[in-house]
Amino acid sequence: MTVNVRASSEPWLYPPTQMLAENVDGFVGFLRAKLEELSNENGSEKGNAEEIALRLRQLEAWRNHVGTLLQYCVEDMHVGNFIDHIELPMSSASCFEANVAEYNQSVQVAFNNGLNEGFMLAKNLRHIHRKYEEREVWLALKGERQKDGTMKNLGETVVLKRVGKVELSDMKQTNHNIQLLCREFKAQHLLGKLEHPNILPLLCVFENEHSIFSVSPLGGSSDLMEILSAFAVAYRAGFPEPVVRNLMRHAITGLIVAHNVGVAHRDVSLENMVVKDRENMLTTPLTIIDWGHCCGVHLRDGTSGKFASIPHEGPLGKAKYMAPELLSKSRTVYDPFAADVFALGVCVFSLLVGRMPFKVALDDHGQILSKSASELLALLGLSQKLSKDAVDLLNKLLAWRPEDRIPSHVILSHRFFADC
Numbered sequence: 001m002t003v004n005v006r007a008s009s010e011p012w013l014y015p016p017t018q019m020l021a022e023n024v025d026g027f028v029g030f031l032r033a034k035l036e037e038l039s040n041e042n043g044s045e046k047g048n049a050e051e052i053a054l055r056l057r058q059l060e061a062w063r064n065h066v067g068t069l070l071q072y073c074v075e076d077m078h079v080g081n082f083i084d085h086i087e088l089p090m091s092s093a094s095c096f097e098a099n100v101a102e103y104n105q106s107v108q109v110a111f112n113n114g115l116n117e118g119f120m121l122a123k124n125l126r127h128i129h130r131k132y133e134e135r136e137v138w139l140a141l142k143g144e145r146q147k148d149g150t151m152k153n154l155g156e157t158v159v160l161k162r163v164g165k166v167e168l169s170d171m172k173q174t175n176h177n178i179q180l181l182c183r184e185f186k187a188q189h190l191l192g193k194l195e196h197p198n199i200l201p202l203l204c205v206f207e208n209e210h211s212i213f214s215v216s217p218l219g220g221s222s223d224l225m226e227i228l229s230a231f232a233v234a235y236r237a238g239f240p241e242p243v244v245r246n247l248m249r250h251a252i253t254g255l256i257v258a259h260n261v262g263v264a265h266r267d268v269s270l271e272n273m274v275v276k277d278r279e280n281m282l283t284t285p286l287t288i289i290d291w292g293h294c295c296g297v298h299l300r301d302g303t304s305g306k307f308a309s310i311p312h313e314g315p316l317g318k319a320k321y322m323a324p325e326l327l328s329k330s331r332t333v334y335d336p337f338a339a340d341v342f343a344l345g346v347c348v349f350s351l352l353v354g355r356m357p358f359k360v361a362l363d364d365h366g367q368i369l370s371k372s373a374s375e376l377l378a379l380l381g382l383s384q385k386l387s388k389d390a391v392d393l394l395n396k397l398l399a400w401r402p403e404d405r406i407p408s409h410v411i412l413s414h415r416f417f418a419d420c
Contacts, residue, residue: 011059012194012257015305015409016066024063031056054195061193065261073302082262083296084179086186125159136162139218158203161214184292185214187263191291194261198254200287219287220274227278228270228351238354241390243281245417247273248348250286252411255340258288259408262307264336266293267317268343270350293317295336309333319360321346324400327361338402341411345397349373352386357398373398389416 011024031052038049068082125137140160163181185205192201200219207213224247231239238244251273258265265272267290277284293316300306312331315322323342325334349357357376373394377383383391393416396406406414 011066012062012196012260013253013409014260016069016260016262016299017305018070018302020305021063021066021070024059024066028056028059028063031059058194058196061195062261065190065193069262069299070302072298073300082298083183083186083190083294086190138162140215157218159200159216159218161216163212165210165212180292181212183294184290187291187294187296188214188216191258191261191263194257196254196257197285198250198287199257200289216289218276219289220276222275222278223271224273224275224286224347224351225270227275227281228354232354236354238350238352239281241352241387241416242419244348244351244390245419246282246284247275247286247351248344249412249417251288251344251347252408254286254288255344256408256412258294259337259340262297262299263291264295264297265291265340266295266336267291267321268340268347269318269321270347271318273347297336307335307337309335317343320356320358322361323402324361325402335402337408338405341397341405341408342399342402344408344411345373345394345405348397349376349394352390352394353377353380353382355380361400370400372400387416389414389418392416 011020014020035049035052035056038052072082125139138160140158142156142158185202188200188202191199195201200216203215203217205212205214228239231237239247251268255265255268265288268288272288272290273286274289275281275284275286295310297307297310300308310333312325312328312334315326317326321343323334323339325331326339346357357373371379374383374391376398377386377391377394386394393406393411393414396414397411399405411417
């Protein structure tokens, strides 16, 4: 008695509507009944029961998130960023208080030695130091303190992010910095509940006197920019199309999951995509990381699945991936999902060609660059190097007008992905 639950149990791959949410309610009931039925079967159906249980958890998480979005529509609530209302999986009491004095005082109550008690640092993966941020990303091993004071390795590898409080506590930026950090953790926690393989979940957050830490599973050991740079130097070219097809299929699926529960990444880049097996790029899975610039957008209405535009905040993310509308000084609102698609187009272009299409989407006079992907490829003498399907996909992803770009939820229907 094998039950195929895959075909109809991934509603996050479609724009959310009231009808879709109601259909999910019915399917949740169906899966619960099947699980109860399988619980009375012998061990041969154990694997199928586990798959159904996973799908059920994913569906319920998606339904809860989209139900909240639909509620905003019904009640005409203008929620600027619903992510801010999510509760974090804290390992300590209160955290991220706006008042720095109270904040630092509360920190000392617990986890002064939290880092030493729970983790053994193995390798420093990244160190970022900016005016208002000091961040380290460590590969760490979960450990357990023994009676003799030594640490026992529990065998689980995690990624530990450390954010220094001194930089966060600049009085002019404190509230804003803490809000952004919270939003990053909360979005990762929200999306992690869907248990989707292309999105890195958040395991917990804790703090000591000097730092705030977040703990995540190890999504991958190498980011795509690091891998592409080495490949381009060695071969003076980009990756073969089948490799790009595999990598971007994972990236696009992860973005669709986020977009269809109302979360825009806003810093899509090769640096924020990691893989586990760089030696087998044709088959390796990919995980999207670093949600520090994300935002939550409520639905425009509950029947169309369309999300509202958000206020234009100026340049956001890495310059070489920024959509033209983010560089515009005249816009007051923009579509963050369309901006994610443009950044994804920059990723696809770079992987196929072996170099970025531009340093920033402006011409020599500071005006918005308006060349199509076909024109950019012609300037580089690469028009004949790529398949017609690849060029057509790039034109749709890198359309300069956001309304002309292909929506994220239909990208995988493009002919370029026909063999996936």
